Amino acid sequence: MTIHIGAAPGDIAETVLMPGDPLRAEWAAKTFLDNAQCVNRVRGMLGFTGTWKGHPVTIHGSGMGMPSLSIYANELIRDYGVKTLIRIGSCGAMQEHVAIRDVILAMTASSLSTPSRGIFRELNFAPCANYGLLRAAADAAQARGVSVHVGGIYSSDVFYDERPDLNEMMIRHGILGVEMEAAELYNLAARYGVRALAVLTVSDHLLTHEALPSADRESSFGDMVEIALTAAFA
Numbered sequence: 001m002t003i004h005i006g007a008a009p010g011d012i013a014e015t016v017l018m019p020g021d022p023l024r025a026e027w028a029a030k031t032f033l034d035n036a037q038c039v040n041r042v043r044g045m046l047g048f049t050g051t052w053k054g055h056p057v058t059i060h061g062s063g064m065g066m067p068s069l070s071i072y073a074n075e076l077i078r079d080y081g082v083k084t085l086i087r088i089g090s091c092g093a094m095q096e097h098v099a100i101r102d103v104i105l106a107m108t109a110s111s112l113s114t115p116s117r118g119i120f121r122e123l124n125f126a127p128c129a130n131y132g133l134l135r136a137a138a139d140a141a142q143a144r145g146v147s148v149h150v151g152g153i154y155s156s157d158v159f160y161d162e163r164p165d166l167n168e169m170m171i172r173h174g175i176l177g178v179e180m181e182a183a184e185l186y187n188l189a190a191r192y193g194v195r196a197l198a199v200l201t202v203s204d205h206l207l208t209h210e211a212l213p214s215a216d217r218e219s220s221f222g223d224m225v226e227i228a229l230t231a232a233f234a
C-alpha cells in the first residue's frame, strides 16, 4: 500500500491503462477485462486488475492534470513495479482534419510547464512516446478501421483556457489536440526507464465547438481501450 493506492503488493499488474476519469477505469475494466477486481478506492480513485487475453492488466484512474497523474504514476512505477503505462484519455481536437471520436496517438507532448520543470531547470526536455507502443497502437488502430492520427499534442494545465493566441500557435504548428496529462507521463517514463503512450479520443473540437456529453466520455471510447490493450501486448 502507498499513501494514495490501497492495493496490496502484487495486486497491480506490470501493465497499467490510465484514464483521467476513475469511472472510465471502472467501465473499461468491467467491459474489457476478465475477472476484474477493484484494487484501489482511496480518495475515489478507482483501480481494477483483471486479465485481457490471459495477460494481467490494471486499469487505474490518474485524475485530471499533471500533478495528479504524477502522484499515481510515481507510486505505480516506484512502489508497484509497473513497466508499461498507457493513458486512455479524452482530448480536444485542434486541426480541421481531426474529427470528434477520432483517435490520436501522442508521439510528443508540448507544454508550457510540467511538474518536472524544477528538475529539468533550463533544459527543454522533449517528452515522447515509447516507439514500440506507438507503432503497435498505430497498427492496431488501422487494423480496426479506426480513424487515427499520429503526431504532437499539447498537455495543458488548464481546461478553461484564456490564451487564444497560444491555441492559434499550436494549431499553426500542427498540434493535433489538447489534453492535460501526457507530457508528465512521458517525463516520468523517461526518468524511470519504463514504457508510456497516450491514446486519446477526441471529445471536443476547438475549431467547430462540438462537444460530447460526460456520459460518452465515461463509457463509450472502446476503440482506444482495445488499441491500448493490443499495443501493450504486441
Ligand SMILES: O=P(O)(O)O[C@H]1O[C@H](CO)[C@@H](O)[C@H]1O
Residues within 6 Å of the ligand: 019, 020, 021, 063, 064, 065, 088, 089, 090, 091, 159, 179, 180, 181, 217
Ligand atoms: O478524459 P481524461 O482522461 O480525464 O482527459 C481529459 O479530460 C480532462 C478534462 O475534462 C483532463 O483530464 C483531460 O486530459
Ligand SMILES: O=c1cc[nH]c(=O)[nH]1
Residues within 6 Å of the ligand: 090, 091, 092, 093, 159, 178, 179, 180, 203, 204
Ligand atoms: O483537456 C481537454 C480535454 C478535452 N477537451 C479539451 O478541450 N481539453
